[in-house]
Amino acid sequence: MSKKRIPFLNAAPVTEPAYIPTDEDFVFKENNDISIDKNFASQGYWKGVLVRFFKKKRPTLGLIIVLVIIILALFGPLISGYGNTEIISANVDGRQVTASSISPRVPWIHKLFTGEEYDDPFADHTFIFGTDTVGRDLFTRTCNGARISLLIAFVTIIIDMIIGMSYGLISGYFGGVADATMQRFVEIIYSVPRLVIVSVLATFMPKGVWLVIVALLLTEWIGMSKISRAEMMRMKDQECILASRTLGAKNGRIIFRDVLPNTIGPIITQVMFSIPTAIFTEAFLSFVGVGIVLPQCSVGSLIEDGFNNITTIPYQIIPPIIILALLMLGFNFIGDGLREALSPSIEDM
Amino acid sequence: MAKYILKRLGLAILTIFIITLVLFILVRIMPGNPFPSERMSAEQIAAKRLEMGLDDPIVVQFINYIKNIFVNGSFGKGSSLYNGVPIKSVLPACISNSFRIGGMAILFGTIVGLILGICAALNKNHFLDVFCTVISIIGVCVPSYVFMIYLQYFFSYKITIFPFYFDKNQFLLSAVLPAISLSLFSIATIARFTRNEMVEVMDSDYVLLAQAKGMHGAPLITKHILRNALIPIVTVLAPLIVDLLTGALVVEKIYGINGIGKLMVDAIAGEGIDYNYVLALGIIYSALYTAVMLVVDVVYGLLDPRIRVTAKRG
Numbered sequence: 001m002s003k004k005r006i007p008f009l010n011a012a013p014v015t016e017p018a019y020i021p022t023d024e025d026f027v028f029k030e031n032n033d034i035s036i037d038k039n040f041a042s043q044g045y046w047k048g049v050l051v052r053f054f055k056k057k058r059p060t061l062g063l064i065i066v067l068v069i070i071i072l073a074l075f076g077p078l079i080s081g082y083g084n085t086e087i088i089s090a091n092v093d094g095r096q097v098t099a100s101s102i103s104p105r106v107p108w109i110h111k112l113f114t115g116e117e118y119d120d121p122f123a124d125h126t127f128i129f130g131t132d133t134v135g136r137d138l139f140t141r142t143c144n145g146a147r148i149s150l151l152i153a154f155v156t157i158i159i160d161m162i163i164g165m166s167y168g169l170i171s172g173y174f175g176g177v178a179d180a181t182m183q184r185f186v187e188i189i190y191s192v193p194r195l196v197i198v199s200v201l202a203t204f205m206p207k208g209v210w211l212v213i214v215a216l217l218l219t220e221w222i223g224m225s226k227i228s229r230a231e232m233m234r235m236k237d238q239e240c241i242l243a244s245r246t247l248g249a250k251n252g253r254i255i256f257r258d259v260l261p262n263t264i265g266p267i268i269t270q271v272m273f274s275i276p277t278a279i280f281t282e283a284f285l286s287f288v289g290v291g292i293v294l295p296q297c298s299v300g301s302l303i304e305d306g307f308n309n310i311t312t313i314p315y316q317i318i319p320p321i322i323i324l325a326l327l328m329l330g331f332n333f334i335g336d337g338l339r340e341a342l343s344p345s346i347e348d349m
Numbered sequence: 350m351a352k353y354i355l356k357r358l359g360l361a362i363l364t365i366f367i368i369t370l371v372l373f374i375l376v377r378i379m380p381g382n383p384f385p386s387e388r389m390s391a392e393q394i395a396a397k398r399l400e401m402g403l404d405d406p407i408v409v410q411f412i413n414y415i416k417n418i419f420v421n422g423s424f425g426k427g428s429s430l431y432n433g434v435p436i437k438s439v440l441p442a443c444i445s446n447s448f449r450i451g452g453m454a455i456l457f458g459t460i461v462g463l464i465l466g467i468c469a470a471l472n473k474n475h476f477l478d479v480f481c482t483v484i485s486i487i488g489v490c491v492p493s494y495v496f497m498i499y500l501q502y503f504f505s506y507k508i509t510i511f512p513f514y515f516d517k518n519q520f521l522l523s524a525v526l527p528a529i530s531l532s533l534f535s536i537a538t539i540a541r542f543t544r545n546e547m548v549e550v551m552d553s554d555y556v557l558l559a560q561a562k563g564m565h566g567a568p569l570i571t572k573h574i575l576r577n578a579l580i581p582i583v584t585v586l587a588p589l590i591v592d593l594l595t596g597a598l599v600v601e602k603i604y605g606i607n608g609i610g611k612l613m614v615d616a617i618a619g620e621g622i623d624y625n626y627v628l629a630l631g632i633i634y635s636a637l638y639t640a641v642m643l644v645v646d647v648v649y650g651l652l653d654p655r656i657r658v659t660a661k662r663g
Contacts, residue, residue: 187364188368191635192638193634193638195598196372196634198617199617199631200627202617202627203376203624280492283492284492284598288599288602288618289614289618303495307498307603310498321495325487325490328489328490328491329486332486332490
């Protein structure tokens with residue numbers, strides 16, 4: 001490149017030959033030479049959300065915790081090799097001995113530290129969390145319990161999301177009398193404590209998984225409907241909706257194709273906060289005795305089982321409690337992280 | 350303001366009425382027999398149905414039920430289906446037990462939570478702040494009954510400081526453990542909320558102005574920051590109070606407290622479902638819930654003039 005000198009008025013005239021452009025100055029840049037601004041690059045909305053989500057420690061930690069528990073819940077029983085309801089027993093001199101109330105044991109670690117082997121019929125068995133009073137492996141049961149708790153939470157919350165979102169969007173979109181009626185209905189349901197709903201359900205439904213699921217279905221959608229209604233109120237007067245209507249879009253299209261994708265962020269956050277509530281409620285119901293029925297198990301029923309034997313085997317209650325606490329922690333962290341990532345404040349940018 | 354309160358009161362009463370109606374109809378029309386048919390003969394069941402008025406039209410039944418609540422405070426001809434104990438005779442003691450323990454828990458929780466939250470906000474990003482965060486995470490993640498189990502295990506079983514089960518003759522001593530375990534969730538919520546509110550207020554312009562005018566220390570915190578930061582806490586307190594009544598369920602079951610929670614658990618998880626108890630307790634719970642919400646809304650309106658203005662407009 002040439003360097004042009006600016007002649008100063010009061011300086012002595014400098015004689016320099018005029019610059020004669022050469023052919024090289026008129027060559028097109030190769031693609032390789034064109035650089036893109038990587039420091040201030042524009043990025044898609046969801047990519048930005050991902051970046052902001054993983055930039056913070058807590059949400060990442062929460063995600064890792066939840067993933068580890070999901071993997072354990074799916075593959076834990078395969079590792080241990082016992083069945084969920086299998087009562088482990090051994091044949092000693094023609095007698096059946098069940099492995100009841102055995103403390104946590106891993107034979108090779110025991111051998112490593114003491115140099116000896118266990119001197120009972122289950123010397124070669126591995127029980128990471130021990131066994132319960134009946135003789136079932138607690139590790140397998142904890143994994144299965146976590147699986148059932150997670151399954152109930154996910155299924156119900158997703159159905160709740162669909163119900164709540166549709167309800168809130170429709171209520172917000174039509175406004176007027178429809179909105180007022182629908183909101184009164186929500187208020188009335190909202191002012192019935194969940195416990196009352198569960199107990200009335202318990203009068204005619206058999207105890208078990210379905211009772212928990214229906215109870216959750218009846219209560220959890222309200223939060224979602226409130227959020228999506230608020231989003232709809234915010235969205236519906238914007239120009240894009242007006243444009244869509246001008247182009248002849250029907251109500252259904254505006255509600256579900258135009259507005260819904262824009263409300264998905266807050267809804268996902270709400271889902272992340274609802275899942276721990278669902279797990280908590282399930283644990284509570286199972287603890288009280290109207291949830292999961294034996295021999296199936298969930299986190300809550302395992303805690304109840306541990307509580308019943310706390311004076312004899314105090315460690316039995318610990319694994320399900322830790323799983324429950326970690327699940328709550330993980331989902332709360334993810335929820336917090338998502339909320340911040342979806343609606344970034346200026347400080348985070 | 351009076352008009353606003355009256356309107357809210359009317360709505361609350363209407364809500365309770367509708368809930369009562371729906372619960373009543375649900376319990377009455379549900380399939381299934383309220384009596385254990387394998388233990389009672391057909392004649393016995395018929396006699397019992399006649400005694401409880403189950404053969405009347407449902408409208409008549411409902412009117413009688415409502416009349417009974419107001420005339421003599423009994424919930425229908427309600428008595429336990431299993432041991433014949435009338436609801437009216439057990440209810441006052443249960444409600445007073447639950448309320449005293451729940452009240453202690455909410456008092457303790459609010460005070461400790463506020464202190465923790467304020468300390469954390471004043472020492473932002475310091476040791477105390479981290480401590481407060483850890484406490485609130487634990488409090489939110491671990492259910493209250495787990496705390497109850499462990500407190501009971503250590504302080505009543507390993508070291509016998511407190512009675513192992515609830516004993517109404519030593520009320521104060523035996524209320525300590527359940528009150529502490531119930532309050533942990535409220536401590537966590539209130540501490541976190543107070544901290545966030547205070548940090549937000551401390552960053553606001555009017556606090557900067559007050560500081561620029563030369564205010565600092567205690568007067569700044571109590572007169573300027575806390576006044577504004579504490580108002581929204583009333584909204585968190587409302588669900589907490591209600592939750593303490595319902596959350597006390599399991600704690601009451603574990604510690605053997607004769608409260609409405611234990612009554613409810615026994616009614617739904619006992620040897621069979623006790624329809625009369627479920628209906629009566631359901632109505633009581635909903636009424637409590639609505640009443641607490643109403644009080645909170647009104648108190649909030651009194652505390653914060655901005656709410657009053659919008660309420661008038663709307």
